[in-house]
Amino acid sequence: MQTQRLGKTNRSVSGIGLGTWQLGADWGEVSEADAGKVLAAAADAGVTFFDTADVYGDGRSEQVIGAFLRERGADHGITVATKMGRRMDQLPENYSLENFRxxxxxxxxxxxxxxxxxxxxxxxxxxxxxxxxxxxxxxTLVAEGAIANYGLSVETSDQALAAIARPNVATIQIILNAFRLKPLDAVLPAARAANVGIIARVPLASGLLSGKYTAATTFAENDHRNYNRDGSHFDVGETFSGVDFTVGLEAAARFTALAKTADGVTPDTTTAQLALAWLAQLDGVSAVIPGARSADQARANAAAGSMPALGEGFNAGVHEIYDSLLRADIHPRW
Structure with a gap:
């Protein structure tokens, strides 16, 4: 597993991390036992970075991770990033030191x-x-010892650039994948210059980049890929990266065809692994955080962190798909 420095935290983490939204809520039911198996499979495969949030399952995701790390012992070597700020209405006055504490x-x-x-x-x-x-x-939270480092998870490139300019921001988490390329324009260069780590979330565009979905694919009632396609519950950019599902299927088919031409592809390399490897190999990306609902999926994701360089031809193909199918709708929004 390739490792990278996580911005101003000065920690070294695996290039492929683990996002744990799936272990909390909004992706269909995942049992606590299965969640533990996912964490173990990821850690055993070399993943040393877990991303969670206080609202994932109202704290369930954090609790599952905490129990797992206690079982592993004090020398587990895993960095855990959590998030805060969505337990109340997202009003500026609610972002106070009292609430942060x-x-x-x-x-x-x-x-x-x-x-x-x-x-x-x-x-x-x-x-x-x-x-x-x-x-x-x-x-103040850092000075008090409650947190070691802080960063922001953002929706837009403009927000990312504003946060990167702050001297003590260690990391920026932003949606970045083959169907969301705008952060490559200015965010990644600014982050590299400021020694800010980039955490790439929604790396598979909510599964579109796995190449497994068809027009007949359905999702559970409590899965955000079902109920949030119109953005009625939270930013639509979090669901399929804001890509219209039908257009996304066309883009995914073209990405799957491109994947077959990548350097170093073996018969068992999956489209999802290539999408993750392409992200992890971008200059300036500290960690990519795909989610996983099974141990096998966690192991497959982790394997993307040790793939050889994909080559300029593959990179050009990613940009061609984006420019021809997605740029006009996606680039101006985020």
């Missing part, structure tokens, strides 16, 4: 730690991203 206290209890490795503001409004008081409050 309460939210981080809850996460520390859920995870069973005194100090959180990395806390990210969870897709806050732009007024929060640009607030001096918010960063002062986060600095």
């Amino acid at each position: 309460a939210w981080t206290d809850r996460s520390r209890k859920n995870l069973g730690v005194d100090t959180l490795d990395l806390v990210q503001l969870h897709c806050p409004p732009t007024a929060v991203v640009t607030s001096d008081e918010v960063y002062d409050a986060m600095d």
Whole structure:
């Protein structure tokens, strides 16, 4: 597994991490036993970076991770990033030091730690991203020992650039995948210059980039890929990366065809692994955080972190698909 430095945290983490939204909620039911198997499979495959949030299953994801790490022992070597800020309405006045203390206290209890490795503001409004008081409050949490480092999870490139300009922001988490390329324009160069780590979330465009979906594919009632396609529950960019499902199927078919031409492809290499490997190999990306609902899926995702360089031809093909099918609808929005 290739490793990268996680921005200003100065921690080294696996290029392929594990996103744990699936272990909490909004992707259909995953039992606690299965969640533990996913975490174990990922860690055994070399994954050393778990991403979670205090609202994933109302803390369930954090609790499952905390229990797993206690079983592994103090030398588990895994960095855990959690997120806060969506337990109340996303109003600027709610992003206060008092609430930050309460939210981080809850996460520390859920995870069973005194100090959180990395806390990210969870897709806050732009007024929060640009607030001096918010960063002062986060600095206070570091000084008090509640958190070791902080970053932001953002929706737009403009928000990312505003946060990167802040001196103590260690990481930026942003949607980045073969169907969402705008962060390549300015965000990644700015992050590299500022030594800010980039955590690429939604790396498979909610599964579109697995190449397994068809027009007949259905999703559970409590799966956001069913209920949030219109953005009525949260930013539509979080579901299929904002790509219309029908257009996404066409783009996915072209990506699957491209995958067969990549350098170093073996008969058992999957389309999803190539999508993850392409991301992990981008200059400036610290960690890619695909989710997994089974141990086999976690192991397959982790294998993408040790693939050889995919080559310029593959990269050009990714950009051609984006430019011809997706850019006009996606690029101006995020």
